[in-house]
Amino acid sequence: MPAIRPRRSVLYLPGSNARALEKARTLDADALILDLEDAVAPAAKDEARAQVIAAVSAGGFGGREVIVRVNGGATPWGAADLAAVAGAGADAVCLPKVERPDDVHAAERALAAAGAPDLDLWCMIETPRGVLAVADIAAASPRVAALVAGTSDLVKDLGARHTPGRAEVLPSLGLILLAARASGLAALDGVHLDLSDEAGFEAACRQGRDLGFDGKTLIHPKQLAAANRIFAPTSAEVEAARRIIAAHAEAEAEGKGVTVVDGRLVEALHVEAARRTVALAEAVAAGHD
Numbered sequence: 001m002p003a004i005r006p007r008r009s010v011l012y013l014p015g016s017n018a019r020a021l022e023k024a025r026t027l028d029a030d031a032l033i034l035d036l037e038d039a040v041a042p043a044a045k046d047e048a049r050a051q052v053i054a055a056v057s058a059g060g061f062g063g064r065e066v067i068v069r070v071n072g073g074a075t076p077w078g079a080a081d082l083a084a085v086a087g088a089g090a091d092a093v094c095l096p097k098v099e100r101p102d103d104v105h106a107a108e109r110a111l112a113a114a115g116a117p118d119l120d121l122w123c124m125i126e127t128p129r130g131v132l133a134v135a136d137i138a139a140a141s142p143r144v145a146a147l148v149a150g151t152s153d154l155v156k157d158l159g160a161r162h163t164p165g166r167a168e169v170l171p172s173l174g175l176i177l178l179a180a181r182a183s184g185l186a187a188l189d190g191v192h193l194d195l196s197d198e199a200g201f202e203a204a205c206r207q208g209r210d211l212g213f214d215g216k217t218l219i220h221p222k223q224l225a226a227a228n229r230i231f232a233p234t235s236a237e238v239e240a241a242r243r244i245i246a247a248h249a250e251a252e253a254e255g256k257g258v259t260v261v262d263g264r265l266v267e268a269l270h271v272e273a274a275r276r277t278v279a280l281a282e283a284v285a286a287g288h289d
């Protein structure tokens, strides 16, 4: 099994906010998305880019994954963002509003020209066209490592309303998840905008976890603890996973392919899931620093 990287909590921060960039080095986030796109006003784009590149180059983020969200290729800033991020030492580049495989290929060409042909790409799926092309986007390149649901842009483009059960985005979330899994990618759920709504935020985290997402994108440090808790395996799940692995190994030694653990049928597929649970718990326990 390939090494598991926890992505329970993926915190956005505006690239123009020096205090947030500094604070991010100490926060309990599995990954950080340093944003040059929608969180940065047009007049602040160049300064934010310089600040983000300096912060990434300086390091100090420990085991947290560091991703830079660039502006789209059709904007006045996209090309300069990609050229700058290529040499900075980020773990990945996040491409906003990806709508077709060509968007991925164009970013790959720009990064290769800037000397970073191997940099991972996280693709945001946040437009109706992007959702309808998501399987092709996921498979567009081995550099694509994650799909990120952009539910705010999606709700806007759909002409929908944010509702507590998120019925308005569930079809899109399902397609994003299917495409991610079909291509072996990470899948990250969208943000919860209401910072005062803790119960609604936790319900959205649980829904995303139950659907199969690896984690949730976040907008404020106060959302980290719940996301880390809800997207991590519980201790009961880890104990059950260890029992499944041990019982199945014992059954196999006796020449059997199936066994029963805690009253439930256990086959090889359950062992695979159990190994993943244990590996994720161990990766989480290893921490960020």
Ligand SMILES: CC(C)(COP(=O)(O)OP(=O)(O)OC[C@H]1O[C@@H](n2cnc3c(N)ncnc32)[C@H](O)[C@@H]1OP(=O)(O)O)[C@@H](O)C(=O)NCCC(=O)NCCSC(=O)C[C@H](O)C(=O)O
Binding pocket: 011, 012, 013, 014, 019, 020, 021, 023, 024, 035, 038, 039, 126, 149, 150, 151, 152, 153, 154, 190, 191, 219, 220, 221
């Ligand atoms: C929403 C905020 C503007 C609120 O900021 P603020 O009023 O400063 O919050 P607080 O005073 O409560 O902050 C307390 C301390 O925490 C630090 N802080 C706040 N937010 C962050 C953060 N995101 N990362 C790191 N640190 C953060 C403050 O500096 C305070 O620190 P201290 O001085 O020690 O007290 C703000 O939270 C914010 O800007 N959030 C991120 C917004 C953002 O990045 N938006 C873009 C991404 S979301 C998106 O685009 C969705 C997607 O594309 C889609 O379409 O769905």
Ligand SMILES: [Mg+2]
Binding pocket: 038, 096, 126, 150, 152, 153
């Ligand atoms: Mg967006």
